[in-house]
Amino acid sequence: MNDYVVEAKSVEKTLGRGAGEVHALRGVDLALRRGELTLLMGPSGSGKTTLLLVLGCMLTPSSGSVTVCGTPTADADKEALARIRREHVGFVFQSYHLFPTLTATQNVQLALDIRGEHGGRAAQKSRDALAMVGLEQKVDSLPGGLSGGEQQRVAIARALVANPSVVLADEPTGALDGKNGQSIMRILADTAHERERAVLVVTHDPRVVPYADRIVEIEDGLIVQERTDRPRMPTAVPFRA
Amino acid sequence: MSLVLTLASRNLFHDRLRFVATMVGIVFSVVLVMIQMGLFLGFGRMVTTMIDxxxxxxxxxxxxxxxxxxxxxxxxxxxxxxxxxxxxxxxxxxxxxxxxxxxxxxxxxxxxxxxxxxxxxxxxxxxxxxxxxxxxxxxxxxxxxxxxxxxxxxxxxxxxxxxxxxxxxxxxxxxxxxxxxxxxxxxxxxxxxxxxxxxxxxxxxxxxxxxxxxxxxxxxxxxxxxxxxxxxxxxxxxxxxxxxxxxxxxTGAGAALFAGALLGVIVGTVIVAQTLYSSTKDHLNEFATLRAMGSSNAYIYTVIIYQALINAVIGFAIAAGIGSIVVQMTAKSALPIVITPWLMAALFALTVVMCVASGIGAIIRVVRIDPATVFMR
Known part of the structure; x- marks a missing residue:
């Protein structure tokens, strides 16, 4: 038994067919472990998002293997992949993807509702998750009444409320100003360190580097560098608006 | 109220114009069927008045x-x-x-x-x-x-x-x-x-x-x-x-009444199907987000079916109100429209079936959602 929550071995992924065929991943080995915040960095088209989708069970690898909490994804159908995501993975999206007609609490509660947790207890857990990200005063607000940073914190609360083993964040600070970006990264780092979750952040943003325990660089579908010698958070490379 | 019902109702009421269009479609359809079948019953009673x-x-x-x-x-x-x-x-x-x-x-x-x-x-x-x-x-x-x-x-x-x-x-x-x-x-x-x-x-x-x-x-x-x-x-x-x-x-009178009723069902189904489909299309990103979060297809179908049921209940209630007014207005006419409790129950069942069937197009659209699209937006 190891600490790895997600393990990818020799993962290849080909997208498209014929003339449009693209080898997005060409033999990637990557493991995410509990208590660690990993940054996945690389230029556009390097395969970052494809790797995130494969690790997050949205895509199955063309070859190689991925296991999430010990469950292999290779032969899983769409519903089985959805079940793995539901049970083990929390997602944070760049564009938040909150439901505009639901309150902050209801948005968070959705993550419990799809897992079969309903009613007052689910609502209370959702409010607690919002309090954890500093939004106890905004529990009844609609997303339209929240700032970008607040919306992203709601999205993080939604990703965390069901206690997933791994949190995958796609450019979580991409649409935020410096202060909000810093706040979001601090929450994600706390999630990794204090809540003992595996956190993977896909980013272009060099300002998030101080929050990382490990930095993985990908280029042309291959991991070209992995390092842990990043500057320490919180303020070595401060966020600025 | 359960969260899935809340989500379904908010999806529906969020776009009021579309909701009104849906209601007009359902009410038109149900009232048309109600009147045709009420005439059928009324006609059936009237032709046997002396025998009765x-x-x-x-x-x-x-x-x-x-x-x-x-x-x-x-x-x-x-x-x-x-x-x-x-x-x-x-x-x-x-x-x-x-x-x-x-x-x-x-x-x-x-x-x-x-x-x-x-x-x-x-x-x-x-x-x-x-x-x-x-x-x-x-x-x-x-x-x-x-x-x-x-x-x-x-x-x-x-x-x-x-x-x-x-x-x-x-x-x-x-x-x-x-x-x-x-x-x-x-x-x-x-x-x-x-x-x-x-x-x-x-x-x-x-x-x-x-x-x-x-x-x-x-x-x-x-x-x-x-x-x-x-x-x-x-x-x-x-x-x-x-x-x-x-x-x-x-005499063909009954067939004509049934044809009118069938027309009502078809018109209603098409209108509800169109509005439900367009509503679902507008909320595809949300459904894709749900899917990305790991929701089962059944959960998403439930949202759509609830939308259809809300449409059915509200649409039927309005249609029933209009129907009762029509019944009162025709009570003294040569051919009164007769609406029995059984007809009402059958019409409600028909409305539910019509609305739920209308959701099939939306469900087929949702089935094809790729949850990965939420990472592209």
Missing amino acids: HASADLWILPKGAKCFEDPSLLDVKLRDRVATMEGVSWAVPLVIGFSDWRLESGEVTPVFIVSADLRDSSLQPFNVVDGNVQALTRGANVAVDRSYFDRLGVSGVGSTAEIRGRKVRVVAVTDGIRSFATTPYVFVDLKNARNYTGTPRDRASSVLVRLKSDADREKALSAIRAEAGDAEVLTSDDFRSRSRSFWLFG
Whole structure:
């Protein structure tokens, strides 16, 4: 038994067919472990998002293997992949993807509702998750009444409320100003360190580097560098608006 | 309220214009079906009004007679033979037929003569609101329905007119005995009925038979059938069914009503399907987010089905309100729309089925969602 929550071995992924065929991943080995915040960095088209989708069970690898909490994804159908995501993975999206007609609490509660947790207890857990990200005063607000940073914190609360083993964040600070970006990264780092979750952040943003325990660089579908010698958070490379 | 229901209702009410369009579609559809089926029921009741109000157990009819208004005749001697049979309480000849009613103004209008039997009460005017039915046995007296006063040029008891050149006087007035063919029923005694319709003394339109309460009904029916020869012997229920079947399906009226109802269902389904599909399309990103979060397809289908059910419940409630107004408005018309609790229940079930079926297109669209799209936006 190891600490790895997600393990990818020799993962290849080909997208498209014929003339449009693209080898997005060409033999990637990557493991995410509990208590660690990993940054996945690389230029556009390097395969970052494809790797995130494969690790997050949205895509199955063309070859190689991925296991999430010990469950292999290779032969899983769409519903089985959805079940793995539901049970083990929390997602944070760049564009938040909150439901505009639901309150902050209801948005968070959705993550419990799809897992079969309903009613007052689910609502209370959702409010607690919002309090954890500093939004106890905004529990009844609609997303339209929240700032970008607040919306992203709601999205993080939604990703965390069901206690997933791994949190995958796609450019979580991409649409935020410096202060909000810093706040979001601090929450994600706390999630990794204090809540003992595996956190993977896909980013272009060099300002998030101080929050990382490990930095993985990908280029042309291959991991070209992995390092842990990043500057320490919180303020070595401060966020600025 | 469960979260999935909340999400479904917010999805629906978020775009009010589309919601209103959906409601218009459902209400139009349900009201159309309701009216068509209400007319069907009303028509079905109206064509059997006389049979329903006759106290006969059996009807002896000329062979092939299709309905109460059928002009065929049979030999009236059959009545005498049947009246003395075992188990028979009474047998009464009935004469019906069209005639001409001349108003005091000289205008002529067709009427439908019905011979009233006051001795054995086999068939006589019902819902009498004025006058004395017993007076029909004396002279040239008639009973008419007050809904036809204008048509017949009378104002109540004591008014006079002419039938086939013979002066008649109104001695009784009924309420609600309306003919679906809009030709007024005029009740007269048997002798006058023959005169007004030109029916020979040895003929009758039918013979109404009442069995004794202790009679062996099957045995009596078999015996009367054997005695009737070419004539047909039907129970009241059988005659009712035959009449309905003739007027509703033999004439094409029922098919037309059903076609209208089917059109309503199709229009409603298409409108709801379109609006539900476009609503789902507008919320695809949200459904993709749910899918990305790991929701099962069943969870997403539930949201769409709930949307369909909310549409159905609200749309049906509005349609039912409109339907009840239409029922009240047509209650006194020639062809009242009849809405029974069973029809309401069936219409609600139809509305639910229609709305849920309309969600299939949306569900098919959702099935194809790629959750990875949320990372592209």
